[in-house]
Amino acid sequence: MLANQEKDKLADELAITASVFTHAREGIAITDATGTIIDVNATFTTITGYSREEAIGQNLRMLETGRQSPEFYADMWQTVLNEGFWSGDIWSCRKNGEVYPEMINISSVKDIAGQVSHYVTLFTDITPMKEYQSQLEHIAHYDVLTQLPNRTLLADRLSQAMLQCDRHQLSLAVAFIDLDGFKAVNDTYGHDIGDQLLTALSLRMKEVLRECDTLARIGGDEFVAVLADLVRVEDCKPVLERLLLVVSEPVLIGQLVLNISASIGVSFYPNDGVDADQLMRYADQAMYVAKKSGKNCYHLLDMAQDKAVKVQRESLETIQSALNNHQFVLYYQPKVNMKTGAVIGVEALMRWQHPTRGLLNPTDFLPAMENNALSIEFVEWVIGTALRQISQWQKTGLNLPISTSVNIAAAQLRQPDFTERLTALLAAHPDVEPSYLELEILEKNALDDIHHVSTIMQACMALGVKFALDDFGTGYSSLTYLRRLPANVINIDPRFVRNMLDDADDLAIVEGIIALAKPFKRGVVAKGVETIEQGMALLQLGCEIAQGNSIAKPMLTRDVPAWVANWKPEESWNPDASWKI
Missing domain, CATH: 3.30.70.270 (Reverse transcriptase/Diguanylate cyclase domain)
Structure with a gap:
């Protein structure tokens, strides 16, 4: 009875094994110890194209493609002998000659004496997976x-x-x-x-x-x-x-x-x-x-030349980062009427609060932006910041026209939408009178393309904005072109003001600029007034508006209202003073 049960159990196990062999989704080939095929399953025939009858009696080498070297196969079979199995991906060839990739497992079967009697090879066609991997690799590369x-x-x-x-x-x-x-x-x-x-x-x-x-x-x-x-x-x-x-x-x-x-x-x-x-x-x-x-x-x-370009690029990137991170601030330097004592406005001066180098003046960073698009963004930032500050001052009862010290360089003036951008900035601050904004243009820049500059100035002045010619006297054709540039104000170059009491030529230039402004109905501002004596001399020459360190150094926004409230002109600037040049 027990023997029959064991026979039945063995028969069941054999039936299961046969079913697995027949219905497995993997291709299966059983070979003898020499690699000669003695049986294959249905999936084998589906994948390879060889019928069971065609495969039996053949060696597994019939599936080789030549893509792997003889040394590869020698190593593979040596591994099977040494370790009892080998697994990996190889290329095989179907009956119709088509080459395909397969994932393969080879295991050895030993007899009672421990000798290899058969090999069982299971393999799967991985063409879809390889195609997907190839697609991913293509996308990656x-x-x-x-x-x-x-x-x-x-x-x-x-x-x-x-x-x-x-x-x-x-x-x-x-x-x-x-x-x-x-x-x-x-x-x-x-x-x-x-x-x-x-x-x-x-x-x-x-x-x-x-x-x-x-x-x-x-x-x-x-x-x-x-x-x-x-x-x-x-x-x-x-x-x-x-x-x-x-x-x-x-x-x-x-x-x-x-x-x-x-x-x-x-x-x-x-x-x-x-x-x-x-x-x-x-x-x-x-x-x-x-x-x-x-x-x-x-x-x-060119290593030498291009190193300078690299330095400039890095400088521009640093400046752009500083602008994005709000490291730039505006300081304000008052402009006064030395005769009446009235504060007629302030000039906005850029400063960079550098995280490691401290407070930097415009000469430390403006040259790097010359003729670069960043300078346009920078100018807009200064104008926008100045307009916001005017608005805040007006709300506190401090009404000051303000001029920006940022030179409107040729790069900005050549922008076809300069006037439109300025219009948008003014529109963002409707409570600020456009006449409270004065833009300064370097005289030498204005002379580069006087017709275009004049057209832009006229368009901006139609909005109510005022213009000043900065560093006047340094150009080569000041007299010739003054009539063609519709500026409201002439700013005398500080270098002439600074040396006017020691240099007869500089004094003559200052006197000539003041005299030149009157028939053209231009206001005059003397910049760079550093001593009381310079102020007295300017008054005698007919220039009443001045700006400089002897009047006030550039100051933070919060300090402006108190300074305006407390400022008094020098007594020696009184019209009755008897001092002579």
Whole structure:
């Protein structure tokens, strides 16, 4: 009875084993000790395309593709012998010749004597998983829009190209490409048109590169080309010229004809750097030199020259950060009528509360912003801050017209929307009379394009804003152009005021400016009054309005009301004083 039960149990186990063999989702092949197939399941035939009859009697080697070397298979079977199993991913070949990836497990089966009698191989077709992995890898290494290599793949390609240069004693160039005018296209026509433009230009640039070169998109409108296998660094120039040409040619998108250009900065290996990051930084740095040179050009790295550009860029970034973090403040220096004692206004003077260097004057940071877009943002900040302060003073009963000391440089005046931006700033403070705002323009800047400057001044004055010509007397044609510049006030250059009692020429200039202002009906402000005697001399020459340290040094906003309430003019400035020049 017991023997029958054991037989039944064994029969059940064999039936289960047979069912698993038949219905398993994995392909199963059973071989003898030599690798000859003695049985396969249905999934085996489905995956490989070989019928059971075709497979039995064949060696598993019939599935090999040649993608793995003989040494690979030798190591694999040695592992099976030593450890009893092996698992991993390999490439196999179907009956129709199609190569596919599979995940495989091989186990050895030993007899009672401990000798290998059979091998059981289980495998799964992992083609879908490999395709998914390939898609993920493509996404990780290629730009979705242009299908060009991205920054990650670029780093790998660049490193490989550098090794190639070392082996063959050649050079390579890293060309950092930035599209000029792309932002305007995006802002005007939208991102869809911008994306189509990027795609079209990517194809153009790729077509003019050599087979050994790499073009990558690293973000926005920035691309990098790795120009490999250069015998001389000059060999890259024809490629750079072709890149500039294809980018500058019109691009037709629908009914639109778009025109932009490129600025390209180039660094070289092994000349300019020992690692990929350095080459990229240097090329980026050189690209900014190309932009400053007028765009639509390339610039080959010049370490000495480009170091200065890097310093300026870093300065601009620091200033921008300081502006964003509210490190700039306005100090105010009063302007007074020395004859009547009236405080007629204040001038706003910028100061930078630097976290490590302390309080900085404009001369420490304004030069870095010259002819840069940041200067426009800066001017707007100063005007907006000044208008807010005027509003606050008015609410406390202190009515002071205010002028900003920020020079409206040529870069600001050339902005086509300067008047519109000023209008918006004034509209944000409707309680402030526009006449309480006075903008100062350096005389020498005004003379650079007098017709345009005059037009802008007239448009702004129509809003009620006043203008002053600053540092007057330093220009070469003050008399000739004074009539054409509709300024309300002339500010005498402080250098002439400072030396007028010791230098006859400076005194003559001051006297001439004061005399010149009267027939043109211009007000006059003497800046840089540092002594009582200078004030007395100015009064005798007919100049009553003055500003300088002898009157008051620049002060914080909170100190202005008290100073205005307590200020009294020098007794010696009384009209009855008998002092003579």
